[in-house]
Amino acid sequence: MNYTSIKNFGPNTLSEVNNPLTYCLTTDLDSAFMHGGQTNVLRPHSRPCQLFLSEYCAQGWDNFCEVASQNQNISFPNSMQPQYHGYSSPGITQGDILTRNTAERKYLIQMINGQQVFEPFDPVVANSPMISSWSPVGSQNNGYGYGSGQMTMVPIYAVNPNTIDNDIVMDKILTRPHIAKDILVNIYNTMKRVNTLQNLKNTKLGNFYNIK
Numbered sequence: 001m002n003y004t005s006i007k008n009f010g011p012n013t014l015s016e017v018n019n020p021l022t023y024c025l026t027t028d029l030d031s032a033f034m035h036g037g038q039t040n041v042l043r044p045h046s047r048p049c050q051l052f053l054s055e056y057c058a059q060g061w062d063n064f065c066e067v068a069s070q071n072q073n074i075s076f077p078n079s080m081q082p083q084y085h086g087y088s089s090p091g092i093t094q095g096d097i098l099t100r101n102t103a104e105r106k107y108l109i110q111m112i113n114g115q116q117v118f119e120p121f122d123p124v125v126a127n128s129p130m131i132s133s134w135s136p137v138g139s140q141n142n143g144y145g146y147g148s149g150q151m152t153m154v155p156i157y158a159v160n161p162n163t164i165d166n167d168i169v170m171d172k173i174l175t176r177p178h179i180a181k182d183i184l185v186n187i188y189n190t191m192k193r194v195n196t197l198q199n200l201k202n203t204k205l206g207n208f209y210n211i212k
Helices: 020-024 030-039 049-056 064-071 094-107 167-173 179-195 205-207
Strands: 108-112 116-120 130-136 153-159
Touching: 049 064, 049 108, 049 130, 064 094, 064 153, 094 108, 094 153, 094 179, 108 116, 153 179, 167 179, 167 205, 179 205
Parallel strands: none
Antiparallel strands: 108 153, 116 130
């Protein structure tokens, strides 16, 4: 028998109540009243929310991102970290986690040994937007776990020297560099390797690197 996919049910446009921001920028209790039992998975600190918000804010930092970046809760981990044995800094706030994860999205230019995988933000909403993560090439674990013989993913980061001084995400990182020191080192090494490091001279990031 042929079954109709869930994407063929319901409206073609996303209603306001099903916008991921209504799951991710509220409290667990408020989200539960609005969305029901699905909030057991889609809580503000959940992996789907961290994936969605990091991608959303990487595309353009707005007031929603700013509000989320002020979250001082330190009770929950960074669920994006297991994707490629990324840097972990215990005790950072949910706001710091958003800033760091947004930087991972925004400055990534290549993921060596990685493949991007997609899934719906809310699988029970037919037209829920897709969120993405990275998994080792050939794996089926959507970023979780590392089997024997599985290749380690290696992110490559870089920035645009012409726009970096107007980059709110980088401003936040330079204020709290400990939350993304591996990203800062990666950017330095990448741009030095391709001979573009000197282009950062006289920028905020260049001054942080002490480029003369």
